[in-house]
Amino acid sequence: MKAWKGAIGVVAAAVAAGLLVGGVAEAQNEQFVPRLVYRTGPYAPNGIPFADGYADYLDLVNARDRGVGGVKITYEECETAYNNDKGVECYERLKHKGPTGASWVDPLSTGISYALLERTAADKIPLIMMGYGRADASYGPVFPYAFTYPATYWAGADAIIQYVGSQEGGLDKLKGKKIALVYHDSAYGKEPIATLEKLSQRYGYQFSKFAVAHPGLEQKATWLEIRRLRPNWVLMWGWGVMNSTAVKEAAAIGYPMTHFVGIWWSASEPDVEPAGAAGKGYKAANITGVGAKFPVIQDILKYVYGKGGGHATKAKVGEVLYDRGVVNAIYDTEALRIAQARYGKKPLTGEQIQWGFEHLNLTAGRIKQLGAAGLVTPIHVTCTDHEGGGDVKIQQWDGHHWKTITDWIKPHRRMLWEMYKASALAYAKEKGITPRDCSKVEAAAK
Amino acid sequence: MFYREAGEFKTSYAADQAIFPIAQDRIALVVLVLAAYVGVPLIANGYWLDAILIPFLVYSLAALGLNILTGYAGQVSLGTGGFMAVGAFSAYKLAIGFPHLNVVLVIVIAGLIAAAVGIVFGVPSLRIKGFYLAVATLAAQFFLVWLFNRVPWFTNYSSSGVISAPLRAVFGRVYITGAEASSVDKYLFALTTVSLLALAAKNMVRCATGRAWMAIRDMDIAAEIIGIRPLATKLTAFAVSSFYVGVAGALWAFVYTGTVEPLAFDVERSFQILFMIIIGGLGSILGSFLGAAFVVLVPVLLSNAPGFLGLSIRVATVTNLQSIIFGALIVFFLVVEPNGLARLWQVGKEKLRLWPFPY
Known part of the structure; x- marks a missing residue:
């Protein structure tokens, strides 16, 4: 018994010493x-x-x-x-x-x-x-x-609308155009809605929004509705598997990828790679350069x-x-x-x-x-x-790499x-x- | 040897019907309550209070609520997350709409609103049972979360759909919600709420209401024949259960995280709480606490373990290992005791009474 107690004591002392030493080491520069x-x-x-x-x-x-x-x-x-x-x-x-x-x-x-x-x-x-x-x-x-x-996100939404406007030949040309937002149904995805609604009043585009439930693997119905609506542009606020699913679904309904623009969190390699060749032409905003x-x-x-x-x-x-x-x-x-x-x-x-x-x-x-x-x-x-x-840049997926296609856009x-x-x-x-x-x-x- | 009631004589019915008839149990309870009220605030740091004990208490309360419905009244429910959301969002609307209302009242009224919603979604239980009822309550889960996601009124037109609890005090300047509230105050408030409600639940299941629930659970036709009204009994179970779950939701939003988006109460939350009562023990108050402790504490313990042991393992590996070990533990405990941890505790007590001379 005594030997046991002694051994426990030694171990306890060692542990305590270790903790103390650890504590000292932590207090360094x-x-x-x-x-x-x-x-x-x-x-x-x-x-x-x-x-x-x-x-x-x-x-x-x-x-x-x-x-x-x-x-x-x-x-x-x-x-x-x-x-x-x-x-x-x-x-x-x-x-x-x-x-x-x-x-x-x-x-x-x-x-x-x-x-x-x-x-x-x-x-x-x-x-x-x-x-x-x-x-x-x-x-x-x-x-x-x-x-x-x-x-x-509000600045991102504004920058994307500016880009869309430039593609349509000026922000005044947005009048009557249909812009849809596919978003992650969470605090994240809802952030841009108010800005996009406000901008739709200013520029006169028709705004419609489509929520995708977490984690975003179930989007068939959403994209069927988008096919029916035929928007001129689709924006996306997605994250994780929702992005790649959306790109695949958009390809499945034959939506033109060049008119599909994601926010910077829908702008990475894992988002487009699973869609294979179908993802080519997909665009996204970015707050950094790439490569x-x-x-x-x-x-x-x-x-x-x-x-x-x-x-x-x-x-x-x-x-x-x-x-x-x-x-x-x-x-x-x-x-x-x-x-x-x-x-x-x-x-x-x-x-x-x-x-x-x-x-x-x-x-x-x-x-x-x-x-x-x-x-x-x-x-x-x-x-x-x-x-x-x-500032914000727009980049495009060429099937293998992301390429920045605009200069910095000022929201x-x-x-x-x-x-x-x-x-x-x-x-x-x-x-x-x-x-x-x-x-x-x-x-x-x- | 120590745990034996020999020599303890009951001289009144009240003594005989006490929740803890054995003196040792009463002493243990007093020690536990003292430890929880005095010891924990003295020892525990902010991390323990904020990230472990408060969520444990909130989960316990939700599990307790579900246990009343599923464990005692036998009505399987997958709508717990939805009812928690009702509690959280109604508490928020009440607190914002009536700034002078005491936060205790806010939480109680939020619980009552959840109870009312629970009654509405409990009506189908009169016709459907078992898995079919589970599916019906699942509908409640999806509908309620959808509602709070879709109707901006519930979040006061917040652009992101997130609500955050305003600063509120119980009395004077003892703040229990909001970021400035001290962890100890929040913990004590949660502890008091949970203790009172647990005591109420324990007494409820020992009286006529609880017996009626259990009769319905064990055989509803027989219960009806002996004069128990299924309508009233099932709906009270739904109401009481939803009240508990709603209060848990309000505590979640106000005391635990402080901010909530509807996603926090998705179907995974419902499953998590259902697992708690299955692991802890169906039809047992103690089981709700043990189950919540198991589900909340074990993952935290496992994720902290490499740090305690001085190992440096990548977080992804730790998290995956954690899921594997946690899953294995659930299987292990359910194989060892299919009736949950509460039953294990009971068996342990029986063994202790005979120790050291088992027969």
Whole structure:
């Protein structure tokens, strides 16, 4: 018995010592990034490349530049399966990790963003919704901790309508045209509806919408109805298996692919590849460039994959969603760099990094320095404007690769801004939030 | 040796009919309640409260509601998610429409609305049974979620169809909903609600109402012959069950996640809760809690396990392993005890009474 007790004691002491050592190691010069990812479930084909791109860029920053400002970036992934309550669980699990807690959080899910919106504001952790999430969170005075750069769904809808207009020979030619929206029946898919309805009043096109239930494998009826309606253009807000199913169904009814335009989350290789040759000509908006030709992607191949690291397989590097993961990480780490310039090169808290996000002025020059010219759209985030005025490109699938077919399109921000503001103020009223006075915030910062 | 009622004499009917007639059980219960009310808030951190214990309580309540309907009254239902959605969305509409209404009242009224909806969808149970009724309640599930998805009035014309709970306090400044509310307050509120409703349920199933439910479950024709009215009995089961489930839905939206889209209450949620009561034990109050604990806690435990053990396994592998182990555990427990974890607990207690001299 005694020997047993002794042995248990030794083990317990060893475990305790291990925990202590672990604790000491954690308190080093590290900046912790929680990674909410989904590598399983119906949305995994899209979640995996994004998560890989993001993680690879952080690895690159650590390997090539020894972190940001000498502070190593650490991260831990947590599987959400695109499920809102799991997303909340992951956020709660990771928010206190690392010496200063979570730096920021990018959930890559509009639903999870909604679930975290108030939590992150209360915990003072920036919530980054890069091209997704709640569009009116662009209005900084009401949403200090939420960021929507480089473009919201409302801006995306406007950009796509601009593109459609240019194809029809001018926005005034849209009058009487029929435009249909096929959308994922969730918070994500519903976001653009109000904007598209508003634009239909302005330009006089007929707008009809078709909801597709999660996860989106059942679309036969939807496309039969579309065949009956014969719209001039079909837009899509889809995600995961819904995208490839829609492309296949559109091909099955013989809908012309060149008049089928997806949002940037319906714009990746796994979405069109399953449709085979039928998907050729399908178009989609994008907030990033595409391909592996950019110096920053080449650096990832050299410093990360060249040394035996990397999360994806080499062939997947440069895919649309992989690149977008990289772009997301570039924006985030740049904000950290800006925050470090103010608060010092040490592990920072979410509240300090929020200052960096609010002063994120990513110019074309800086983007070129980062080796990402053409990949990243310049943005200028301020206390008021959390969207930063990013631009949108349209790309087309040629059967093998995505090719960018337009220059950067500027969404009509003046109109959108009024919509953001009205919607955000309504939210503030419902929640009893007093909007910040940004001129005072700026003055206090100086 | 320790768990034996020898020497405990009952001198009144009340003592004989107590929920816990054995003194050791009462002591255990007091310890448990003290631990839940005092110990947990002292020890648990935000992650435990927000991400594990509050969802566990909410799921327990939903499972309890379904257990009343399916376990006690024998009416199979796949509409739990839909009734939770009714609770969540009516609580939201009430809270926004009547800002001065106390949040407790909001949740109770939301439960009553869910009960009313439950009665409407319970009417077919008078004619159809078993799998056919399951299909009818499935219709309720799809219809209700569709309704909240389609009619923008329910979400106050939110562009994305997501509702979020406003900041509300129980009394004074004790906030239990909204992001500023502290985890401990939210936990205590959920705990109190669930405890009170569990106590009510336990007493309900011990009195005439519960006996009528069980009679209908075991043989409805025989029950009718001895004078139990099937209409009233089945509909009360639907009403009470939907009330519980509706309150669970309101707690889900207000106390647990804070924001909800109708997708949170899809058919998978209904199945999840049905699995809880099957694993936990049909027709058992304790079973609802054990089932909820199993379904909520085991996956969390499994997904945290590599971290505790210091292993670094890729999250995708962990998640897939988690599904495999979880599935295997369900099969294992149901093979070991087809009547659920509650029965396992009961068998354990019987064994404990004889220990250390089994015969």
